[in-house]
Amino acid sequence: MSVRSEPLVGAVRPARRAATLGAWLDRQSVFSWLMMAPPLLFLAALVGYPFCYGILLSLQDRPVAHPGTFVGLKNFATNFNDPIFWRVAFNTFVYTAVATLLKMVGGLALALAMNQQFPLKNLVRALLLLPFIVPTVLSTVAWMWILDPAFSVLNWVLVLVGVPKPGPSWLGNPILAMVSIIAINTWRGLPFYGITLLAGLQTVPPELYEAATIDGASGWQRFRYVTLPLLQPIILIVTLFSVIFTFADFQLVYVLTHGGPQNATQLFATYAFDIAMGAGQLGLGASIALTMLPALALLIVALTIYLRRG
Amino acid sequence: MVTGRGPIERVVRLWLPVGFFLVLALFPFYWMAITSFKPNSELYNRHVMPLVLHHPTLKHYIDLLTQTSFLTWTWNTMLVAVVSTAISLVLGVMLAYPLARMRFAGAGLIAMTVAAIYLVPQPLLFIPLADLINRLGLGNTLTAVILTYPTMLVPFSAWLLLGYFKTVPMELEEAARIDGASRLQTMRRIFLPLCTPGFISAGIFAFTLSQNEFLYALIFLTKTSVRTVPVGVIAELIRGDVFYWGQLMAGALLGSIPVAIIYSFFVEHYVAGLTAGSVKG
Numbered sequence: 001m002s003v004r005s006e007p008l009v010g011a012v013r014p015a016r017r018a019a020t021l022g023a024w025l026d027r028q029s030v031f032s033w034l035m036m037a038p039p040l041l042f043l044a045a046l047v048g049y050p051f052c053y054g055i056l057l058s059l060q061d062r063p064v065a066h067p068g069t070f071v072g073l074k075n076f077a078t079n080f081n082d083p084i085f086w087r088v089a090f091n092t093f094v095y096t097a098v099a100t101l102l103k104m105v106g107g108l109a110l111a112l113a114m115n116q117q118f119p120l121k122n123l124v125r126a127l128l129l130l131p132f133i134v135p136t137v138l139s140t141v142a143w144m145w146i147l148d149p150a151f152s153v154l155n156w157v158l159v160l161v162g163v164p165k166p167g168p169s170w171l172g173n174p175i176l177a178m179v180s181i182i183a184i185n186t187w188r189g190l191p192f193y194g195i196t197l198l199a200g201l202q203t204v205p206p207e208l209y210e211a212a213t214i215d216g217a218s219g220w221q222r223f224r225y226v227t228l229p230l231l232q233p234i235i236l237i238v239t240l241f242s243v244i245f246t247f248a249d250f251q252l253v254y255v256l257t258h259g260g261p262q263n264a265t266q267l268f269a270t271y272a273f274d275i276a277m278g279a280g281q282l283g284l285g286a287s288i289a290l291t292m293l294p295a296l297a298l299l300i301v302a303l304t305i306y307l308r309r310g
Numbered sequence: 311m312v313t314g315r316g317p318i319e320r321v322v323r324l325w326l327p328v329g330f331f332l333v334l335a336l337f338p339f340y341w342m343a344i345t346s347f348k349p350n351s352e353l354y355n356r357h358v359m360p361l362v363l364h365h366p367t368l369k370h371y372i373d374l375l376t377q378t379s380f381l382t383w384t385w386n387t388m389l390v391a392v393v394s395t396a397i398s399l400v401l402g403v404m405l406a407y408p409l410a411r412m413r414f415a416g417a418g419l420i421a422m423t424v425a426a427i428y429l430v431p432q433p434l435l436f437i438p439l440a441d442l443i444n445r446l447g448l449g450n451t452l453t454a455v456i457l458t459y460p461t462m463l464v465p466f467s468a469w470l471l472l473g474y475f476k477t478v479p480m481e482l483e484e485a486a487r488i489d490g491a492s493r494l495q496t497m498r499r500i501f502l503p504l505c506t507p508g509f510i511s512a513g514i515f516a517f518t519l520s521q522n523e524f525l526y527a528l529i530f531l532t533k534t535s536v537r538t539v540p541v542g543v544i545a546e547l548i549r550g551d552v553f554y555w556g557q558l559m560a561g562a563l564l565g566s567i568p569v570a571i572i573y574s575f576f577v578e579h580y581v582a583g584l585t586a587g588s589v590k591g
Binding site for chain 2: 028029282
């Protein structure tokens with residue numbers, strides 16, 4: 001409006017320049033990169049840079065509050081000759097494998113049970129998700145009290161049904177401590193599995209079940225040959241998610257056992273924390289954390305490609 | 311589905327498994343709640359049946375609120391969660407909108423990178439980040455966590471919003487463009503107001519993740535005055551080998567309530583967001 005009321009001659013050149021700038025800004029590529037620049041710079045500064053710096057740290061002898069000295073692969077060699085490191089690798093593998101398997105089987109059972117019509121279904125679904133949404137540290141504290149050496153309610157029940165007093169020492173015995181962290185990780189992650197698979201189940205067209213029933217398929221056969229193949233992509237995605245975050249788990253173990261007793265529940269993340277923050281060896285700690293990288297990178301690339309294709 | 315089921319079959323196939331999962335999921339919260347109301351004389355007495363409450367008391371709550379910095383921790387947690395959620399939504403939109411709507415060279419690569427960053431777990435980054443935060447002089451400030459939480463939340467929000475944006479029809483934006491609106495105007499005035507459900511989903515997730523975060527808060531916040539609830543509870547209610555179980559449970563319960571309330575209001579959005587990543591429409 002204001003342009004028109006001005007004398008025409010003077011207005012033309014700035015207007016055209018503004019128009020060309022506007023047109024330039026409106027090009028898809030220019031607009032996109034300008035828009036994405038702040039978040040990309042942010043991620044480069046606080047993810048990209050620390051990531052590269054972490055690799056550099058792992059090649060240094062770097063006590064906290066001292067300058068580092070380059071030592072090549074010495075930290076990785078130290079780890080290679082450290083029996084605790086191998087124990088940690090074994091623990092992490094067992095923890096990830098068993099917890100993921102339990103979550104997968106339990107989650108599938110939960111989804112199948114929930115995939116029926118019943119009153120208050122939405123309320124039940126909301127309640128079942130609680131373990132997944134409540135801050136892990138806080139629910140783990142509740143578990144710690146449930147498994148308390150002196151006043152465990154679980155042992156109180158076990159003694160009632162005939163287990164000799166005082167009942168098992170859940171967090172004091174190396175094997176039981178591993179059983180406990182696996183059970184609690186499963187407790188927390190299972191609803192995520194179950195509710196996601198439930199959403200998948202609800203996309204299966206009912207005609208397929210009807211057709212299979214007409215062809216004489218039993219309940220098991222309908223599950224095995226109709227449900228399972230259709231759920232397979234979702235199961236794969238959820239499993240990859242779960243493996244990545246179980247493999248790198250920290251909070252649950254840190255709170256419940258601190259990696260003990262005698263490193264029986266020490267995982268890569270908690271061990272790296274102990275070495276870097278407890279013992280102040282930032283370089284060695286970084287090298288332990290980085291040991292997770294090859295496996296994680298493989299999983300992340302697989303999942304990224306899979307999500308993209310979908 | 312299959313018809314003609316008897317009531318017994320319904321109990322076996324439905325109520326037994328659903329009941330089992332419900333008891334399993336909820337027992338720890340029940341236990342948390344009744345423990346927090348038990349007097350110490352009852353808590354540490356093995357001759358009292360532990361599963362029910364005999365003499366309820368508010369002593370643990372009063373002690374928690376008057377003798378510890380629990381209220382400060384709650385305030386810190388809320389502040390950090392709100393600010394980092396806001397930052398993450400804004401930066402997430404700035405990433406997701408071009409990726410969802412524009413054609414430009416490198417879009418595929420950026421989308422892949424964002425997804426990959428979202429999947430990088432914190433334990434891979436915490437040691438170099440700790441050093442970086444120290445060198446920036448941000449140790450023991452809430453800024454340290456407000457800056458680092460979005461490293462997980464931005465890729466996550468971007469990824470969730472990207473999926474949501476793609477489901478919004480393009481006609482309105484095209485009409486606005488024909489009417490001469492710039493791309494920025496189209497995005498801000500026409501497109502973003504249509505996406506409220508997507509923002510609620512991403513916002514709840516980001517808020518829940520911020521409340522849940524522990525590792526960065528544990529490393530960066532070592533003074534009582536700046537701690538968040540999870541770190542405060544672990545670091546200050548467990549003193550050496552002494553566990554203040556009543557206060558611990560009261561703290562765990564109170565710390566869970568904000569998340570639970572928000573979750574209960576937006577549970578459908580939450581479930582939608584949860585399944586959006588893995589289930590196609």
